[in-house]
Amino acid sequence: MAKTTVVAIDAMGGDNAPDIVIEGLAQVLKKEENVFFLIYGNEDKLIPLVKQYKLNPDKFKIHATTDVIKADDKPSAAIRNGRESSMFKAIMAVRNGYAEAVVSAGNTGALMAISKICLGTVSGIDRPAIAAVIPTLQTPAVVMDLGANAQCNSQNLVEFSIIGTALYRILFKKERPSVGLLNIGSEDTKGRDEIKEAASVLKTLDESVNFYGFVEGNDIGKGTTDVIVTDGFSGNVALKTLEGTVKMVSGTIKRLAKRSLFSKLIFLLALPTFKILKKETDPRQYNGAMFVGLNGISVKSHGGSDAFSFACAVNRAISMARHDLCAQIKKGVEDLMRQTEEKE
Amino acid sequence: MAKTTVVAIDAMGGDNAPDIVIEGLAQVLKKEENVFFLIYGNEDKLIPLVKQYKLNPDKFKIHATTDVIKADDKPSAAIRNGRESSMFKAIMAVRNGYAEAVVSAGNTGALMAISKICLGTVSGIDRPAIAAVIPTLQTPAVVMDLGANAQCNSQNLVEFSIIGTALYRILFKKERPSVGLLNIGSEDTKGRDEIKEAASVLKTLDESVNFYGFVEGNDIGKGTTDVIVTDGFSGNVALKTLEGTVKMVSGTIKRLAKRSLFSKLIFLLALPTFKILKKETDPRQYNGAMFVGLNGISVKSHGGSDAFSFACAVNRAISMARHDLCAQIKKGVEDLMRQTEEKE
Secondary structure, X not given: OOOOEXXXXXXXXXXXXXXXXXXXXXXXXXXXXXXXXXXXXOHHHHHHHHHHOOOOHHHEEEEEOXXXXXXXXXXXXXXXXXXXXXXXXXXXXXXXXXXXXXXXXXXXXXXXXXXXXXXXXXXXXXXXXXXXXXXXXXXOEEEEOOOOOXXXXXXXXXXXXXXXXXXXXHHHOOOOXXXXXXXXXXXXXXXXXXXXXXXXXXXOOOOOOXXXXXXXXXXXXXXXXXXXXXXXXXXXXXXXXXXXXXXXXXXHHHHHXXXXXXXXXXHHHOHHHHHHHHHHHOHHHHOOEEEEOEOOEEEEOOOOOOHHHHHHHHHHHHHHHHOOHHHHHHHHHHHHHHHHHHHO | OOOOEEEEEEOOOOOOOOHHHHHHHHHHXXXXXXXXXXXXXXXXXXXXXXXXXXXXXXXXXXXXXXXXXXXXXXXXXXXHHOOOEHHHHHHHHHHOOOOOEEEEOOOHHHHXXXXXXXXXXXXXXXXXXXXEEEOOOOOOEEEEXXXXXXXXXXXXXXXXXXXXXXXXXXXXXXOOOEEEEEOOOOOOOOOOHHHHHHHHHHOOOOOOOEEEEEEOHHHHHHOOOOEEEOOHHHHHHHHHHHHHHHHHHHHHHHHHHOOOHHHHHHHHHOHHHHHHHHHHHOHHHHOOEEEEXXXXXXXXXXXXXXXXXXXXXXXXXXXXXHOOHHHHHHHHHHHHHXXXXXXX
């Protein structure tokens, strides 16, 4: 019998909580047998919802919490005052070994700050980062950091490359995923100093990291490399620009479809194709920003998640837990240290 | 009679020069009467081309040049050794008052460096920037900087906001375009220090700049503001990500259209709609990165331009020249200085 994966759920975070959270868990349970949820939140709200969405009672336990971290709470305030919140309690379940992963659609800054304090970082990793999977013309890509570190030094970028390699390997079963460093030109002379320094280190690490070289913004959609590494500012801008552009194109399609009776008819006939298009290019399918470099798995679902995308985030967390991401990252860091020592 | 605008053309820059350059000029002349081109490049190549594309001989003069700045020449080397190049000579035509604007599809770094040295910056502007127009769900937007300044301080970002306002006003006839500062969150506490500082200055400048506040990557496609201001690294990443994403979506549509005979048929029937979609979302329609903040108009066409996009860049340059962008920017800077003095 396969091992059960226990996931702690912050049911109160996000714009549409706790409804979409419970509906999302019901969607996960339709396809997933070996999972158990520790659900943290307002019991009065949760009990009717688990009935409404017919959650299998063998598959979850509700832990009543009284407090909620709000979307505009500062991370520092959330750490100080949020001990009784659904988010804090869910993270503590991972820290205390009762759950293997935590998923929340709540305040990103608070989730990162509390995850960092409660779980700690993998030994040898300076700063945790946020990673996401995005659609490309080829296979999906992992992009990181997406906002945890607005400014990064070269060491951070090297560490992200190691973490990204481990993550991609787990999610997409590719032994040596290629890693590109986001820059504003492919020539060695372009870009910021920390990027050039990181590139020169990565070139020497061919055992741990399959370094491709510099990539540019348009390489993200092309799928030039499996992993794209950048600082949190540029990564956040790139991911959000990608999301916005997909919406811009699909919005333009919808507007054009309404132009005439003929175009309406064509659009109707093409609807199945557009549904696949939407599915394949929809950033929601890949929902679940992964906080990586921590001693534990913490996944952030979009604040505006619907049930489908929340379920995607939970499935992502389950996959990371089953393949023991933290151990893989630890191994990557140890390999890096060994290689660096051997060269010295 | 309308005044003739004289544009200097570097005919030798870019992957497909000089063919697409001359073809592009022919396209411009089909719709544009009051323009005259000073074409710089290899005479032996240019003479057959102007015949082939039937360029009206009243509308241009070829200036023979012997040297070409290559795509991989460093800007410093281009300045030192490139005096006889088509690019240098074309820029000098603006400096010497023979042309009102220069357009090149050549080496971006060299074009910026030579433009900066030969034309100088508008008094009060520290650094020139690269601006572009991009498609959004609403009206087009101006984004800057796109790579001239990989790192920016708050003063640079404020200046870009003033330049962007003047540029948008000219291109889209809107008196008080809204300006957004690209950040990784809309809250005042998020982002890098220089961005927060720039925001606090911009809030006090309501006469010169209609400051909206922070915007994020997804606001670019949404068209939240008319002008989006950011440092050259993030701007470059955002613009190239946008281009790559449009290609990713259109590539996915093409692949899906080939799935079955039925979908092929539908795609064929929908072709006119897709052509409009392509036109409306195609970054090429807005080709022409504008170097702004200079005492002269310098426009960079994509290195991989075709005739259509080169023509767009030339039209952009003509429009900027006719509305005297440099004078408008100068006025914006003077207003800023006056407002700052009044407050002190």
